[in-house]
Amino acid sequence: MKKRRKFIFVCLGSDCKSNGAKTFVEAIKETINEKHFRGKFKLVKTKCMDCCKSGPVVVVNDHLVKNGDLNQLVKELEME
Numbered sequence: 001m002k003k004r005r006k007f008i009f010v011c012l013g014s015d016c017k018s019n020g021a022k023t024f025v026e027a028i029k030e031t032i033n034e035k036h037f038r039g040k041f042k043l044v045k046t047k048c049m050d051c052c053k054s055g056p057v058v059v060v061n062d063h064l065v066k067n068g069d070l071n072q073l074v075k076e077l078e079m080e
């Protein structure tokens, strides 16, 4: 049976955008296209997730990654 990709939900609401969400999205894209993550994740852009003060925010694996912390996100991705 083919394994399904896990979703990464990234907020592109106005507050997250003003805190650098677009740059963060590009960094996430580069990360999930690296050899060991390729084909395992799908990036989904969302509207406000009501955590604006912690933006940019991402939800992966039912965990919230705050403040555009790419290192924390990579740790979550590696738990898969």
Ligand code: FES
Pocket (backbone or CB within 6 Å): 011, 012, 013, 014, 015, 016, 017, 047, 048, 049, 050, 051, 052, 055, 056, 057
């Ligand atoms: S704008 Fe991203 S959580 Fe509100």
